[in-house]
Amino acid sequence: MTVQEAYNYSVYFLGANGVDEEEFKAKCLVCHLAKIANRDYHSHLGDLVSQKKLADGLWQLKSGTPLQYVLGEWDFLDSTFAVGPGVLIPRPETEELAQLAIEQVKNAGSTPVVWDLCAGSGCIGISIANACPGASVYCVEKSTDAFAYLQKNAMLVANVRPVLADISGDLTALPKPQVLVSNPPYIPAAVLPTLQPEVLKEPRMALDGGTDGLDFYRLIAEKIVPTLDSGTQLLLEIGDEQGRAVQNLFATCENVQVRQDIYGKDRILIATVA
Ligand SMILES: C[S@@+](CC[C@H](N)C(=O)[O-])C[C@H]1O[C@@H](n2cnc3c(N)ncnc32)[C@H](O)[C@@H]1O
Structure with missing residues (x-):
């Protein structure tokens, strides 16, 4: 044919x-x-x-299988990532977060450490590693299904370390980062059943942010930020209705800002650890 x-x-x-x-x-x-x-x-x-x-x-x-799962790969910034059932499909709005993180990492010295928490396919952390060869990027992911894709995608990228771990656990074995980036699950649990059927084919663990969608921001703000050095840059993807609430959670940080995406919706929280 x-x-x-x-x-x-x-x-x-x-x-x-x-x-x-x-x-x-x-x-x-x-x-x-x-x-x-x-x-x-x-x-x-x-x-x-x-x-x-x-x-x-x-x-x-x-x-109803998502196109990206059928193809087994999807483009994100300058690279193509292996994807399939069990891992979140990289989204275009997340490219803005990755680009902003790349700028921050380029300004963070010659050999900065970067954490990509809730890394999924690794699209954010691996894009940073490719754009910033001097950086060491630790991609932390809890799901063993997603981790298999992360490992595959990271295979040829020397400055990426895939880490199979729960970010609510002890991360002190990792070198402390100068930049922490994360696109955590942020959909309120009650909203999940209303999502498009194709989105529901993606793993619940990648989407479910708890009752108000803010569980992972709370965890990062209350448990992880206190372990980081002053001056660490934080870049977090957020839901379009979460700007104010997430800003409040990071009130102990400095330079807390919410940035909008190309559609004018709140999408990224930036902050500096005080
Ligand atoms: C919204 S997805 C983002 C994936 C990827 N960073 C991206 O932007 O495409 C969130 C990811 O967090 C992972 N995750 C959920 N709970 C976690 C936890 N407690 N520790 C580490 N990773 C977790 C999920 O498995 C999923 O891969």
């Missing part, structure tokens, strides 16, 4: 089965199977793709 035939059939099949964004998903799936970038689609219309693999991918999409 040619790339063009595969694309036309996929758009038809996904549309007929009520899958949203059928043209985008068809393009991504077919180009993935043809091992070409989406932008090169038009110059590879006659290439061949496996009909069996196409049918398998389409069936998974029809069953």
Whole structure:
């Protein structure tokens, strides 16, 4: 089956089965199977793709499996990360957090230590490590399923250390960071059942921030911050309605600011340990 035939059939099949964004998903799936970038689609219309693999991918999409899990990888900043069931799919809004963290790490000396807490696929910490070769980045993740992806993604990046640990435990064995970045679970538990079905295919442990969604910010502010050196930079992704509450939790820090994302929504908390 040619790339063009595969694309036309996929758009038809996904549309007929009520899958949203059928043209985008068809393009991504077919180009993935043809091992070409989406932008090169038009110059590879006659290439061949496996009909069996196409049918398998389409069936998974029809069953509600997220596109990124079907492809087994997803782009984040300048890299492609292995993803699949058990790990959160890297989000575009998190790229803004990673970019800001990269700027901070570049200003934190020649060999800074960075912690990426709740690291998931490692998209934040590994992006920092790639952009800042002098940094040592500790990516801490509790889920063994997510940790397998973290290890795979970190395999070729010399300055990343994947750490399988619960951030509510003792982290004192790690060297103290100059920059701490985290995109922790922050969805209030009661909101979880209202999320889109595709999001619910992602691990609950990656989403559930407790009753008010703030459990992990409380943990970082009350238990982790007191163990850090004065001057440590904190960068945390937050939910769009959590700016004020998270700012209050970090009131003992200095320079506490909430930054908005490209949509003008509160998205990042920045603070300096006092
Ligand atoms: C919102 S996801 C973020 C993943 C990744 N940093 C990203 O931005 O795509 C939160 C991650 O925290 C992990 N996690 C949940 N509780 C944890 C804990 N107590 N200690 C360490 N990691 C935890 C989850 O397994 C999940 O991978």
